[in-house]
Amino acid sequence: MxxxxxxxxxxxxxxxxxxxxxxxxxxxxxxxxxxxxxxxxxxxxxxxxxxxxxxxxxxxxxxxxxxxxxxxxxxxxxxxxxxxxxxxxxxxxxxxxxxxxxxxxxxxxxxxxxxxxxxxxxxxxxxxxxxxxxxxxxxxxxxxxxxxxxxxxxxxxxxxxxxxxxxxxxxxxxxxxxxxxxxxxxxxxxxxxxxxxxxxxxxxxxxxxxxxxxxxxxxxxxxxxxxxxxFVASFIGESNIIPGIYCGNRVVEFFKARFDCVDDHFETGEKVDVVIRPEDFEVVVVQEGKITGKVADIVFKGVHYELCVMANGQELIVHTLKSPNIGDIIGLKVDKFEIHLMKVS
Ligand SMILES: Nc1ncnc2c1ncn2[C@@H]1O[C@H](COP(=O)(O)OP(=O)(O)OP(=O)(O)O)[C@@H](O)[C@H]1O
Ligand SMILES: [Mg+2]
Missing domain, CATH: 3.40.50.300 (P-loop containing nucleotide triphosphate hydrolases)
Incomplete structure (x- = not known):
């Protein structure tokens, strides 16, 4: 040490x-x-x-x-x-x-x-x-x-x-x-x-x-x-912060769907903020994603595209190598290790 x-x-x-x-x-x-x-x-x-x-x-x-x-x-x-x-x-x-x-x-x-x-x-x-x-x-x-x-x-x-x-x-x-x-x-x-x-x-x-x-x-x-x-999540890099509810047993509900996660230091029924980094979404076809959204904007950033996706009335920032069109309906997948829960502050 x-x-x-x-x-x-x-x-x-x-x-x-x-x-x-x-x-x-x-x-x-x-x-x-x-x-x-x-x-x-x-x-x-x-x-x-x-x-x-x-x-x-x-x-x-x-x-x-x-x-x-x-x-x-x-x-x-x-x-x-x-x-x-x-x-x-x-x-x-x-x-x-x-x-x-x-x-x-x-x-x-x-x-x-x-x-x-x-x-x-x-x-x-x-x-x-x-x-x-x-x-x-x-x-x-x-x-x-x-x-x-x-x-x-x-x-x-x-x-x-x-x-x-x-x-x-x-x-x-x-x-x-x-x-x-x-x-x-x-x-x-x-x-x-x-x-x-x-x-x-x-x-x-x-x-x-x-x-x-x-x-x-x-x-x-x-x-x-x-x-x-x-505060820390939005100060350190771009992130999506989505209101959710902890359901117990490492399951969290947001956007009217349930997702496995790896955090468990919350009370069952507790309101949480769910953080997902833009690079942690995977753009898939609608049937394959638990989240469905409409592409509202696309910006080419050199290495990746930055999408603004409207899902459940919230804007999400998504980084992807694919290039959909504005107006496309897409599915979004996210790995349980990339779903991070925070106390509501
Ligand atoms: N000599 C002083 N008298 C009164 N207030 C002061 C004095 N020096 C700093 N402050 C106040 O203390 C607070 C913190 O100032 P400080 O300079 O430490 O901030 P900082 O984090 O370095 O900000 P920045 O990123 O703008 O440099 C500010 O509200 C500032 O106005
Ligand atoms: Mg200073």
Whole structure:
């Protein structure tokens, strides 16, 4: 089992009467890539700022290697942050931006140039040391911000939506690079994003937040396949959420039909939300499907078609390799392992 590095215990933050972080408890391990995922305003930045020491905590505790972190001043914490707006010094060149923290620590010249060179190589900017910050693209500035954070050899790197300013292609490239960098450095990354796809591709563990509370913590697969409630299901990827009734014995009723399922932690007769991912439907002829629907729309998505199907008065999103016509009546089949039940929230 990996070693625990940071422990948040009932961490709480209030700005005046406004409760923005509500008793968050979370264990973060060494060498883990953990992502805080949630909509704008849910408290992600505030949590990072409390860990970094830029924001006082209202209540609760933060432990770092078992010690009370709040007693350690921000500049002595073995934690570095990459801010969303990069916060580079425009009047210093690339080299000096990266060397800045090391000069404050009064390291000797050769150590500084050695470490800066290694950081530049890590972010693929060898040869850019003398460039001015203004002469860099957005993606290159982001790399300098990363290099400046890792040059201090922190035990933890906090990354607050580091890629949100980049265009899609560059963002995807940087996702792989950051993940790769984390493997090479072997340190803990706490990454913040409101982009679910980014969270799913990059993380060992995802923490889904809303309104200052943790809704779910788990591996990307867990959170995607077994969302705990409607909010998580609709926040993490496209999904169909259908009202149903649990009939007992791993049977659920929805759309006036009964389906086998694999969840059983519900009361017989309990109302449930049934989640089915668009890719988990199989389009079949009407006789073969328990669900019948009318194709209302078709969009070609490159690898698959996305259908909007009206079934029992509800719109379903269905991904398929087949291409029916608008207006076709189709059957839909779904495997019992792909029928996921959630508590009604
Ligand atoms: N210094 C402050 N004073 C008062 N309220 C604040 C302060 N900083 C943040 N807040 C409020 O706390 C809440 C959480 O803000 P926070 O910046 O942590 O959200 P976030 O999840 O990072 O959002 P985003 O995705 O938009 O960056 C918001 O409602 C915000 O307005
Ligand atoms: Mg933020």
């Amino acid at each position: 990996a070693e625990k590095l940071i422990e948040l215990k009932n961490l709480t933050k209030r700005f005046d009467d406004n409760l923005v972080v509500d008793r968050i408890s979370l264990d973060i391990y060494k060498n883990q890539f953990i992502t805080l995922l949630g909509p704008s305003g849910c408290g992600k930045t505030t949590i990072l700022r409390m860990i970094a020491g830029f924001e006082e905590i209202t209540d609760g505790q933060i432990y770092f290697e078992g010690k009370d972190l709040t007693k350690i001043p921000a500049n002595e914490r073995e934690i570095n942050t990459v801010f969303q707006n990069y916060a580079l010094f425009p009047h210093l060149n690339v080299y000096e931006n990266i060397a800045f923290g090391l000069r404050l620590k009064k390291l000797d010249q050769s150590e500084i140039s050695d470490r800066v060179a290694r950081s530049l190589s890590m972010v693929k900017l060898i040869g850019y040391g003398k460039r001015s910050i203004e002469a860099l693209s957005g993606g290159q500035q982001q790399r300098v911000a990363l290099a400046r954070a890792i040059v201090n050899r922190p035990k933890v790197l906090l990354l607050d939506e580091p890629l949100s300013a980049l265009d899609l292609k560059l963002r995807q490239d940087m996702q792989y690079e950051i993940k790769d960098m984390q493997h090479q450095l072997g340190i803990t990354f706490i990454f913040v994003t409101h982009d679910q796809e980014e969270a799913l591709t990059m993380s060992d563990r995802i923490v889904v937040l809303n309104e200052g509370k943790i809704l779910q913590t788990g591996s990307p697969e867990d959170v995607y396949n077994e969302p705990v409630n409607r």
